[in-house]
Amino acid sequence: MTIINWINSVFMATVFMLSASQCWSQATGTEQTTLTAAGSGVNLGITRLLATAFTKVHPELTIDVPGSIGTRGAIQAVVDNAIHLGLISRPLKAEEEARGIVALPYARVAIVIGVNPMVKEQAISSSELIEIFKGNKTRWKDGNEIIVQAREKSDSGFLVLEKNIPGFREVYEDSHKNNRWTLFYTDQDANHALSATPYSIGVSDQGMISTEHLKIKALRLDGVEPGPETLLSGKYPLSRQLSFIYHKGNLTDAARKFVNFVFSIEGHKILESNGYLPLN
Incomplete structure:
Protein backbone atom coordinates (compact mmCIF):
# COMPACT_ATOMS: atom_id res chain seq x y z
CA MET A 1 0.00 0.00 0.00
CA THR A 2 1.39 3.42 -0.96
CA ILE A 3 1.48 6.27 1.54
CA ILE A 4 -1.21 8.14 -0.49
CA ASN A 5 -3.52 5.11 -0.43
CA TRP A 6 -2.86 4.71 3.30
CA ILE A 7 -3.78 8.35 3.98
CA ASN A 8 -6.93 7.98 1.88
CA SER A 9 -8.02 4.81 3.68
CA VAL A 10 -7.52 6.27 7.15
CA PHE A 11 -9.20 9.51 6.07
CA MET A 12 -12.29 7.65 4.85
CA ALA A 13 -12.42 5.69 8.12
CA THR A 14 -12.37 8.98 10.02
CA VAL A 15 -15.21 10.37 7.89
CA PHE A 16 -17.21 7.20 8.59
CA MET A 17 -16.65 7.47 12.35
CA LEU A 18 -17.72 11.13 12.32
CA SER A 19 -20.89 10.29 10.37
CA ALA A 20 -21.64 7.38 12.66
CA SER A 21 -21.30 9.51 15.79
CA GLN A 22 -23.67 12.11 14.33
CA CYS A 23 -26.23 9.45 13.42
CA TRP A 24 -26.01 7.92 16.89
CA SER A 25 -26.76 11.27 18.52
CA GLN A 26 -29.74 11.85 16.24
CA ALA A 27 -31.08 8.34 16.81
CA THR A 28 -30.95 8.53 20.60
CA GLY A 29 -32.16 12.10 20.88
CA THR A 30 -29.45 12.94 23.42
CA GLU A 31 -27.86 16.36 23.78
CA GLN A 32 -24.38 14.84 23.69
CA THR A 33 -22.15 16.55 21.12
CA THR A 34 -19.19 14.78 19.57
CA LEU A 35 -16.17 16.77 18.43
CA THR A 36 -13.69 15.03 16.12
CA ALA A 37 -10.05 16.18 16.14
CA ALA A 38 -7.75 14.29 13.77
CA GLY A 39 -4.42 14.67 12.05
CA SER A 40 -0.71 14.28 12.73
CA GLY A 41 0.40 11.43 14.95
CA VAL A 42 2.68 13.92 16.73
CA ASN A 43 -0.38 15.63 18.24
CA LEU A 44 -2.43 12.60 19.28
CA GLY A 45 -1.11 11.86 22.77
CA ILE A 46 -1.32 15.40 24.09
CA THR A 47 -4.68 16.03 22.40
CA ARG A 48 -6.14 12.97 24.14
CA LEU A 49 -4.84 14.15 27.52
CA LEU A 50 -6.28 17.62 26.97
CA ALA A 51 -9.57 16.12 25.78
CA THR A 52 -9.86 13.94 28.90
CA ALA A 53 -9.38 16.95 31.18
CA PHE A 54 -11.74 19.10 29.10
CA THR A 55 -14.63 16.61 29.10
CA LYS A 56 -14.47 16.37 32.90
CA VAL A 57 -15.65 19.98 33.05
CA HIS A 58 -17.81 19.66 29.92
CA PRO A 59 -19.50 16.26 30.27
CA GLU A 60 -22.01 17.23 27.59
CA LEU A 61 -19.20 17.03 25.02
CA THR A 62 -17.31 14.02 23.71
CA ILE A 63 -14.01 14.40 21.87
CA ASP A 64 -13.01 11.68 19.43
CA VAL A 65 -9.29 11.57 18.55
CA PRO A 66 -8.81 8.72 16.03
CA GLY A 67 -5.53 7.29 14.79
CA SER A 68 -3.12 9.31 12.69
CA ILE A 69 -4.20 10.59 9.28
CA GLY A 70 -1.14 12.86 9.05
CA THR A 71 -0.92 16.61 8.55
CA ARG A 72 -1.87 16.30 4.87
CA GLY A 73 -4.86 14.17 5.79
CA ALA A 74 -5.93 16.72 8.40
CA ILE A 75 -5.78 19.55 5.88
CA GLN A 76 -7.89 17.66 3.35
CA ALA A 77 -10.38 16.59 6.02
CA VAL A 78 -10.81 20.20 7.16
CA VAL A 79 -11.30 21.38 3.58
CA ASP A 80 -13.95 18.68 3.11
CA ASN A 81 -15.64 19.58 6.43
CA ALA A 82 -15.17 15.96 7.51
CA ILE A 83 -13.71 16.85 10.92
CA HIS A 84 -14.19 19.73 13.35
CA LEU A 85 -10.53 20.35 14.18
CA GLY A 86 -7.39 19.33 12.33
CA LEU A 87 -4.13 18.58 14.12
CA ILE A 88 -0.90 19.57 12.36
CA SER A 89 2.76 19.52 13.33
CA ARG A 90 4.22 21.99 10.85
CA PRO A 91 3.28 25.51 9.69
CA LEU A 92 0.75 25.81 6.89
CA LYS A 93 2.06 26.46 3.40
CA ALA A 94 0.83 29.50 1.46
CA GLU A 95 -1.21 27.36 -0.91
CA GLU A 96 -2.86 25.64 2.07
CA GLU A 97 -3.81 28.96 3.66
CA ALA A 98 -5.24 29.97 0.29
CA ARG A 99 -7.75 27.13 0.65
CA GLY A 100 -9.33 28.97 3.58
CA ILE A 101 -7.58 27.10 6.38
CA VAL A 102 -6.84 28.90 9.66
CA ALA A 103 -4.10 27.66 12.01
CA LEU A 104 -4.03 28.21 15.78
CA PRO A 105 -0.54 27.34 17.08
CA TYR A 106 -0.77 26.22 20.72
CA ALA A 107 2.60 24.68 21.65
CA ARG A 108 6.21 24.08 20.73
CA GLY A 234 17.35 29.43 22.01
CA LYS A 235 20.17 27.08 23.04
CA TYR A 236 18.44 23.98 21.68
CA PRO A 237 17.77 24.29 17.93
CA LEU A 238 15.27 21.51 17.15
CA SER A 239 11.57 22.06 17.73
CA ARG A 240 8.23 21.91 16.01
CA GLN A 241 5.02 23.82 16.40
CA LEU A 242 1.71 22.10 17.06
CA SER A 243 -1.47 23.74 15.79
CA PHE A 244 -5.19 23.27 15.50
CA ILE A 245 -6.64 24.02 12.10
CA TYR A 246 -10.17 24.72 10.92
CA HIS A 247 -11.89 26.11 7.86
CA LYS A 248 -12.41 29.87 8.00
CA GLY A 249 -15.83 30.69 9.41
CA ASN A 250 -16.49 27.08 10.35
CA LEU A 251 -15.29 26.76 13.96
CA THR A 252 -18.12 25.15 15.91
CA ASP A 253 -19.06 26.21 19.45
CA ALA A 254 -17.79 22.87 20.80
CA ALA A 255 -14.46 23.28 19.02
CA ARG A 256 -14.13 26.86 20.26
CA LYS A 257 -14.72 25.73 23.85
CA PHE A 258 -12.03 23.07 23.54
CA VAL A 259 -9.52 25.47 21.98
CA ASN A 260 -10.18 28.02 24.73
CA PHE A 261 -9.54 25.30 27.32
CA VAL A 262 -6.19 24.44 25.73
CA PHE A 263 -5.16 28.10 25.98
CA SER A 264 -6.36 28.36 29.58
CA ILE A 265 -4.21 28.11 32.70
CA GLU A 266 -5.30 24.50 33.21
CA GLY A 267 -4.55 23.62 29.60
CA HIS A 268 -1.10 25.21 29.84
CA LYS A 269 -0.37 23.22 33.00
CA ILE A 270 -1.10 19.97 31.13
CA LEU A 271 1.15 21.03 28.27
CA GLU A 272 4.01 22.08 30.57
CA SER A 273 3.83 18.88 32.65
CA ASN A 274 4.39 16.85 29.47
CA GLY A 275 7.38 18.75 28.12
CA TYR A 276 5.62 21.28 25.88
CA LEU A 277 6.19 25.02 25.70
CA PRO A 278 2.67 26.57 25.62
CA LEU A 279 1.98 29.41 23.21
CA ASN A 280 -0.38 32.30 23.93
Missing part, protein backbone atom coordinates in the same frame (compact mmCIF):
# COMPACT_ATOMS: atom_id res chain seq x y z
CA VAL A 109 8.04 20.89 21.62
CA ALA A 110 11.66 19.78 21.42
CA ILE A 111 12.42 17.31 18.64
CA VAL A 112 14.94 14.83 19.96
CA ILE A 113 17.50 12.43 18.66
CA GLY A 114 16.11 9.38 20.39
CA VAL A 115 17.65 6.00 21.03
CA ASN A 116 16.56 2.68 22.46
CA PRO A 117 17.37 2.51 26.20
CA MET A 118 19.96 -0.20 25.55
CA VAL A 119 22.20 2.42 23.95
CA LYS A 120 24.73 3.56 26.57
CA GLU A 121 25.52 6.94 25.01
CA GLN A 122 23.90 9.99 26.59
CA ALA A 123 24.86 12.53 23.92
CA ILE A 124 25.56 12.91 20.22
CA SER A 125 27.09 15.61 18.04
CA SER A 126 25.70 16.89 14.76
CA SER A 127 28.72 15.51 12.93
CA GLU A 128 28.23 12.06 14.49
CA LEU A 129 24.57 12.09 13.46
CA ILE A 130 25.51 12.89 9.87
CA GLU A 131 28.10 10.11 9.81
CA ILE A 132 25.48 7.66 11.11
CA PHE A 133 22.97 8.59 8.40
CA LYS A 134 25.71 8.45 5.78
CA GLY A 135 26.33 4.87 6.82
CA ASN A 136 29.94 5.63 7.80
CA LYS A 137 29.48 5.30 11.58
CA THR A 138 27.91 1.89 12.10
CA ARG A 139 28.60 0.96 15.74
CA TRP A 140 28.07 2.42 19.17
CA LYS A 141 31.04 2.80 21.51
CA ASP A 142 30.34 -0.59 23.10
CA GLY A 143 30.60 -2.27 19.69
CA ASN A 144 26.91 -2.92 19.08
CA GLU A 145 25.55 -2.20 15.62
CA ILE A 146 23.61 1.07 15.15
CA ILE A 147 20.11 0.40 13.81
CA VAL A 148 18.82 3.48 12.01
CA GLN A 149 15.08 4.20 11.94
CA ALA A 150 14.02 6.73 9.28
CA ARG A 151 10.83 8.41 8.06
CA GLU A 152 9.36 9.56 4.77
CA LYS A 153 10.80 12.76 3.29
CA SER A 154 7.82 14.89 4.37
CA ASP A 155 8.05 13.99 8.08
CA SER A 156 7.99 17.20 10.14
CA GLY A 157 10.75 16.05 12.49
CA PHE A 158 13.28 15.23 9.79
CA LEU A 159 12.41 18.46 7.94
CA VAL A 160 13.49 20.35 11.07
CA LEU A 161 16.80 18.43 11.15
CA GLU A 162 17.36 19.26 7.48
CA LYS A 163 16.79 22.96 8.19
CA ASN A 164 18.88 23.25 11.36
CA ILE A 165 21.77 20.79 11.02
CA PRO A 166 24.18 21.85 8.25
CA GLY A 167 24.78 19.03 5.79
CA PHE A 168 21.98 16.79 7.02
CA ARG A 169 19.61 17.52 4.11
CA GLU A 170 22.03 16.19 1.50
CA VAL A 171 22.83 13.10 3.57
CA TYR A 172 19.17 12.33 4.24
CA GLU A 173 18.18 12.75 0.59
CA ASP A 174 21.01 10.42 -0.42
CA SER A 175 19.88 7.82 2.13
CA HIS A 176 16.40 7.86 0.57
CA LYS A 177 17.78 7.65 -2.94
CA ASN A 178 19.79 4.57 -2.01
CA ASN A 179 17.09 2.98 0.21
CA ARG A 180 19.64 2.87 3.02
CA TRP A 181 17.30 2.68 6.01
CA THR A 182 13.98 1.19 7.04
CA LEU A 183 11.19 3.77 6.67
CA PHE A 184 8.17 4.25 8.94
CA TYR A 185 5.09 6.15 7.82
CA THR A 186 3.42 7.08 11.10
CA ASP A 187 4.82 8.60 14.28
CA GLN A 188 3.34 5.79 16.34
CA ASP A 189 4.96 3.06 14.21
CA ALA A 190 8.31 4.84 14.28
CA ASN A 191 8.20 5.35 18.04
CA HIS A 192 7.16 1.76 18.68
CA ALA A 193 10.06 0.49 16.56
CA LEU A 194 12.50 2.77 18.35
CA SER A 195 11.23 1.59 21.74
CA ALA A 196 11.33 -2.07 20.78
CA THR A 197 14.52 -2.34 18.69
CA PRO A 198 17.78 -2.69 20.68
CA TYR A 199 20.51 -0.20 19.77
CA SER A 200 18.27 1.78 17.41
CA ILE A 201 18.35 5.52 16.73
CA GLY A 202 15.69 7.79 15.27
CA VAL A 203 13.77 11.01 15.75
CA SER A 204 10.96 11.64 18.24
CA ASP A 205 9.90 14.49 20.50
CA GLN A 206 9.66 15.08 24.22
CA GLY A 207 5.90 15.39 24.19
CA MET A 208 5.27 12.04 22.53
CA ILE A 209 7.78 10.33 24.83
CA SER A 210 5.87 11.69 27.84
CA THR A 211 2.23 11.35 26.72
CA GLU A 212 2.65 7.92 25.14
CA HIS A 213 4.96 6.58 27.89
CA LEU A 214 7.62 5.58 25.36
CA LYS A 215 10.81 3.76 26.24
CA ILE A 216 12.98 6.18 24.29
CA LYS A 217 16.04 7.99 25.60
CA ALA A 218 16.59 11.55 24.38
CA LEU A 219 20.25 12.36 23.69
CA ARG A 220 21.90 15.70 24.33
CA LEU A 221 22.69 17.30 20.98
CA ASP A 222 26.01 19.13 20.71
CA GLY A 223 26.09 19.26 24.50
CA VAL A 224 22.62 20.79 24.94
CA GLU A 225 19.79 19.05 26.79
CA PRO A 226 16.45 19.20 24.91
CA GLY A 227 13.60 20.78 26.85
CA PRO A 228 11.26 23.77 27.21
CA GLU A 229 13.93 25.84 28.99
CA THR A 230 16.58 25.38 26.30
CA LEU A 231 13.96 25.98 23.59
CA LEU A 232 12.93 29.23 25.23
CA SER A 233 16.55 30.34 25.61
Whole structure:
Protein backbone atom coordinates (compact mmCIF):
# COMPACT_ATOMS: atom_id res chain seq x y z
CA MET A 1 0.00 0.00 0.00
CA THR A 2 1.39 3.42 -0.96
CA ILE A 3 1.48 6.27 1.54
CA ILE A 4 -1.21 8.14 -0.49
CA ASN A 5 -3.52 5.11 -0.43
CA TRP A 6 -2.86 4.71 3.30
CA ILE A 7 -3.78 8.35 3.98
CA ASN A 8 -6.93 7.98 1.88
CA SER A 9 -8.02 4.81 3.68
CA VAL A 10 -7.52 6.27 7.15
CA PHE A 11 -9.20 9.51 6.07
CA MET A 12 -12.29 7.65 4.85
CA ALA A 13 -12.42 5.69 8.12
CA THR A 14 -12.37 8.98 10.02
CA VAL A 15 -15.21 10.37 7.89
CA PHE A 16 -17.21 7.20 8.59
CA MET A 17 -16.65 7.47 12.35
CA LEU A 18 -17.72 11.13 12.32
CA SER A 19 -20.89 10.29 10.37
CA ALA A 20 -21.64 7.38 12.66
CA SER A 21 -21.30 9.51 15.79
CA GLN A 22 -23.67 12.11 14.33
CA CYS A 23 -26.23 9.45 13.42
CA TRP A 24 -26.01 7.92 16.89
CA SER A 25 -26.76 11.27 18.52
CA GLN A 26 -29.74 11.85 16.24
CA ALA A 27 -31.08 8.34 16.81
CA THR A 28 -30.95 8.53 20.60
CA GLY A 29 -32.16 12.10 20.88
CA THR A 30 -29.45 12.94 23.42
CA GLU A 31 -27.86 16.36 23.78
CA GLN A 32 -24.38 14.84 23.69
CA THR A 33 -22.15 16.55 21.12
CA THR A 34 -19.19 14.78 19.57
CA LEU A 35 -16.17 16.77 18.43
CA THR A 36 -13.69 15.03 16.12
CA ALA A 37 -10.05 16.18 16.14
CA ALA A 38 -7.75 14.29 13.77
CA GLY A 39 -4.42 14.67 12.05
CA SER A 40 -0.71 14.28 12.73
CA GLY A 41 0.40 11.43 14.95
CA VAL A 42 2.68 13.92 16.73
CA ASN A 43 -0.38 15.63 18.24
CA LEU A 44 -2.43 12.60 19.28
CA GLY A 45 -1.11 11.86 22.77
CA ILE A 46 -1.32 15.40 24.09
CA THR A 47 -4.68 16.03 22.40
CA ARG A 48 -6.14 12.97 24.14
CA LEU A 49 -4.84 14.15 27.52
CA LEU A 50 -6.28 17.62 26.97
CA ALA A 51 -9.57 16.12 25.78
CA THR A 52 -9.86 13.94 28.90
CA ALA A 53 -9.38 16.95 31.18
CA PHE A 54 -11.74 19.10 29.10
CA THR A 55 -14.63 16.61 29.10
CA LYS A 56 -14.47 16.37 32.90
CA VAL A 57 -15.65 19.98 33.05
CA HIS A 58 -17.81 19.66 29.92
CA PRO A 59 -19.50 16.26 30.27
CA GLU A 60 -22.01 17.23 27.59
CA LEU A 61 -19.20 17.03 25.02
CA THR A 62 -17.31 14.02 23.71
CA ILE A 63 -14.01 14.40 21.87
CA ASP A 64 -13.01 11.68 19.43
CA VAL A 65 -9.29 11.57 18.55
CA PRO A 66 -8.81 8.72 16.03
CA GLY A 67 -5.53 7.29 14.79
CA SER A 68 -3.12 9.31 12.69
CA ILE A 69 -4.20 10.59 9.28
CA GLY A 70 -1.14 12.86 9.05
CA THR A 71 -0.92 16.61 8.55
CA ARG A 72 -1.87 16.30 4.87
CA GLY A 73 -4.86 14.17 5.79
CA ALA A 74 -5.93 16.72 8.40
CA ILE A 75 -5.78 19.55 5.88
CA GLN A 76 -7.89 17.66 3.35
CA ALA A 77 -10.38 16.59 6.02
CA VAL A 78 -10.81 20.20 7.16
CA VAL A 79 -11.30 21.38 3.58
CA ASP A 80 -13.95 18.68 3.11
CA ASN A 81 -15.64 19.58 6.43
CA ALA A 82 -15.17 15.96 7.51
CA ILE A 83 -13.71 16.85 10.92
CA HIS A 84 -14.19 19.73 13.35
CA LEU A 85 -10.53 20.35 14.18
CA GLY A 86 -7.39 19.33 12.33
CA LEU A 87 -4.13 18.58 14.12
CA ILE A 88 -0.90 19.57 12.36
CA SER A 89 2.76 19.52 13.33
CA ARG A 90 4.22 21.99 10.85
CA PRO A 91 3.28 25.51 9.69
CA LEU A 92 0.75 25.81 6.89
CA LYS A 93 2.06 26.46 3.40
CA ALA A 94 0.83 29.50 1.46
CA GLU A 95 -1.21 27.36 -0.91
CA GLU A 96 -2.86 25.64 2.07
CA GLU A 97 -3.81 28.96 3.66
CA ALA A 98 -5.24 29.97 0.29
CA ARG A 99 -7.75 27.13 0.65
CA GLY A 100 -9.33 28.97 3.58
CA ILE A 101 -7.58 27.10 6.38
CA VAL A 102 -6.84 28.90 9.66
CA ALA A 103 -4.10 27.66 12.01
CA LEU A 104 -4.03 28.21 15.78
CA PRO A 105 -0.54 27.34 17.08
CA TYR A 106 -0.77 26.22 20.72
CA ALA A 107 2.60 24.68 21.65
CA ARG A 108 6.21 24.08 20.73
CA VAL A 109 8.04 20.89 21.62
CA ALA A 110 11.66 19.78 21.42
CA ILE A 111 12.42 17.31 18.64
CA VAL A 112 14.94 14.83 19.96
CA ILE A 113 17.50 12.43 18.66
CA GLY A 114 16.11 9.38 20.39
CA VAL A 115 17.65 6.00 21.03
CA ASN A 116 16.56 2.68 22.46
CA PRO A 117 17.37 2.51 26.20
CA MET A 118 19.96 -0.20 25.55
CA VAL A 119 22.20 2.42 23.95
CA LYS A 120 24.73 3.56 26.57
CA GLU A 121 25.52 6.94 25.01
CA GLN A 122 23.90 9.99 26.59
CA ALA A 123 24.86 12.53 23.92
CA ILE A 124 25.56 12.91 20.22
CA SER A 125 27.09 15.61 18.04
CA SER A 126 25.70 16.89 14.76
CA SER A 127 28.72 15.51 12.93
CA GLU A 128 28.23 12.06 14.49
CA LEU A 129 24.57 12.09 13.46
CA ILE A 130 25.51 12.89 9.87
CA GLU A 131 28.10 10.11 9.81
CA ILE A 132 25.48 7.66 11.11
CA PHE A 133 22.97 8.59 8.40
CA LYS A 134 25.71 8.45 5.78
CA GLY A 135 26.33 4.87 6.82
CA ASN A 136 29.94 5.63 7.80
CA LYS A 137 29.48 5.30 11.58
CA THR A 138 27.91 1.89 12.10
CA ARG A 139 28.60 0.96 15.74
CA TRP A 140 28.07 2.42 19.17
CA LYS A 141 31.04 2.80 21.51
CA ASP A 142 30.34 -0.59 23.10
CA GLY A 143 30.60 -2.27 19.69
CA ASN A 144 26.91 -2.92 19.08
CA GLU A 145 25.55 -2.20 15.62
CA ILE A 146 23.61 1.07 15.15
CA ILE A 147 20.11 0.40 13.81
CA VAL A 148 18.82 3.48 12.01
CA GLN A 149 15.08 4.20 11.94
CA ALA A 150 14.02 6.73 9.28
CA ARG A 151 10.83 8.41 8.06
CA GLU A 152 9.36 9.56 4.77
CA LYS A 153 10.80 12.76 3.29
CA SER A 154 7.82 14.89 4.37
CA ASP A 155 8.05 13.99 8.08
CA SER A 156 7.99 17.20 10.14
CA GLY A 157 10.75 16.05 12.49
CA PHE A 158 13.28 15.23 9.79
CA LEU A 159 12.41 18.46 7.94
CA VAL A 160 13.49 20.35 11.07
CA LEU A 161 16.80 18.43 11.15
CA GLU A 162 17.36 19.26 7.48
CA LYS A 163 16.79 22.96 8.19
CA ASN A 164 18.88 23.25 11.36
CA ILE A 165 21.77 20.79 11.02
CA PRO A 166 24.18 21.85 8.25
CA GLY A 167 24.78 19.03 5.79
CA PHE A 168 21.98 16.79 7.02
CA ARG A 169 19.61 17.52 4.11
CA GLU A 170 22.03 16.19 1.50
CA VAL A 171 22.83 13.10 3.57
CA TYR A 172 19.17 12.33 4.24
CA GLU A 173 18.18 12.75 0.59
CA ASP A 174 21.01 10.42 -0.42
CA SER A 175 19.88 7.82 2.13
CA HIS A 176 16.40 7.86 0.57
CA LYS A 177 17.78 7.65 -2.94
CA ASN A 178 19.79 4.57 -2.01
CA ASN A 179 17.09 2.98 0.21
CA ARG A 180 19.64 2.87 3.02
CA TRP A 181 17.30 2.68 6.01
CA THR A 182 13.98 1.19 7.04
CA LEU A 183 11.19 3.77 6.67
CA PHE A 184 8.17 4.25 8.94
CA TYR A 185 5.09 6.15 7.82
CA THR A 186 3.42 7.08 11.10
CA ASP A 187 4.82 8.60 14.28
CA GLN A 188 3.34 5.79 16.34
CA ASP A 189 4.96 3.06 14.21
CA ALA A 190 8.31 4.84 14.28
CA ASN A 191 8.20 5.35 18.04
CA HIS A 192 7.16 1.76 18.68
CA ALA A 193 10.06 0.49 16.56
CA LEU A 194 12.50 2.77 18.35
CA SER A 195 11.23 1.59 21.74
CA ALA A 196 11.33 -2.07 20.78
CA THR A 197 14.52 -2.34 18.69
CA PRO A 198 17.78 -2.69 20.68
CA TYR A 199 20.51 -0.20 19.77
CA SER A 200 18.27 1.78 17.41
CA ILE A 201 18.35 5.52 16.73
CA GLY A 202 15.69 7.79 15.27
CA VAL A 203 13.77 11.01 15.75
CA SER A 204 10.96 11.64 18.24
CA ASP A 205 9.90 14.49 20.50
CA GLN A 206 9.66 15.08 24.22
CA GLY A 207 5.90 15.39 24.19
CA MET A 208 5.27 12.04 22.53
CA ILE A 209 7.78 10.33 24.83
CA SER A 210 5.87 11.69 27.84
CA THR A 211 2.23 11.35 26.72
CA GLU A 212 2.65 7.92 25.14
CA HIS A 213 4.96 6.58 27.89
CA LEU A 214 7.62 5.58 25.36
CA LYS A 215 10.81 3.76 26.24
CA ILE A 216 12.98 6.18 24.29
CA LYS A 217 16.04 7.99 25.60
CA ALA A 218 16.59 11.55 24.38
CA LEU A 219 20.25 12.36 23.69
CA ARG A 220 21.90 15.70 24.33
CA LEU A 221 22.69 17.30 20.98
CA ASP A 222 26.01 19.13 20.71
CA GLY A 223 26.09 19.26 24.50
CA VAL A 224 22.62 20.79 24.94
CA GLU A 225 19.79 19.05 26.79
CA PRO A 226 16.45 19.20 24.91
CA GLY A 227 13.60 20.78 26.85
CA PRO A 228 11.26 23.77 27.21
CA GLU A 229 13.93 25.84 28.99
CA THR A 230 16.58 25.38 26.30
CA LEU A 231 13.96 25.98 23.59
CA LEU A 232 12.93 29.23 25.23
CA SER A 233 16.55 30.34 25.61
CA GLY A 234 17.35 29.43 22.01
CA LYS A 235 20.17 27.08 23.04
CA TYR A 236 18.44 23.98 21.68
CA PRO A 237 17.77 24.29 17.93
CA LEU A 238 15.27 21.51 17.15
CA SER A 239 11.57 22.06 17.73
CA ARG A 240 8.23 21.91 16.01
CA GLN A 241 5.02 23.82 16.40
CA LEU A 242 1.71 22.10 17.06
CA SER A 243 -1.47 23.74 15.79
CA PHE A 244 -5.19 23.27 15.50
CA ILE A 245 -6.64 24.02 12.10
CA TYR A 246 -10.17 24.72 10.92
CA HIS A 247 -11.89 26.11 7.86
CA LYS A 248 -12.41 29.87 8.00
CA GLY A 249 -15.83 30.69 9.41
CA ASN A 250 -16.49 27.08 10.35
CA LEU A 251 -15.29 26.76 13.96
CA THR A 252 -18.12 25.15 15.91
CA ASP A 253 -19.06 26.21 19.45
CA ALA A 254 -17.79 22.87 20.80
CA ALA A 255 -14.46 23.28 19.02
CA ARG A 256 -14.13 26.86 20.26
CA LYS A 257 -14.72 25.73 23.85
CA PHE A 258 -12.03 23.07 23.54
CA VAL A 259 -9.52 25.47 21.98
CA ASN A 260 -10.18 28.02 24.73
CA PHE A 261 -9.54 25.30 27.32
CA VAL A 262 -6.19 24.44 25.73
CA PHE A 263 -5.16 28.10 25.98
CA SER A 264 -6.36 28.36 29.58
CA ILE A 265 -4.21 28.11 32.70
CA GLU A 266 -5.30 24.50 33.21
CA GLY A 267 -4.55 23.62 29.60
CA HIS A 268 -1.10 25.21 29.84
CA LYS A 269 -0.37 23.22 33.00
CA ILE A 270 -1.10 19.97 31.13
CA LEU A 271 1.15 21.03 28.27
CA GLU A 272 4.01 22.08 30.57
CA SER A 273 3.83 18.88 32.65
CA ASN A 274 4.39 16.85 29.47
CA GLY A 275 7.38 18.75 28.12
CA TYR A 276 5.62 21.28 25.88
CA LEU A 277 6.19 25.02 25.70
CA PRO A 278 2.67 26.57 25.62
CA LEU A 279 1.98 29.41 23.21
CA ASN A 280 -0.38 32.30 23.93
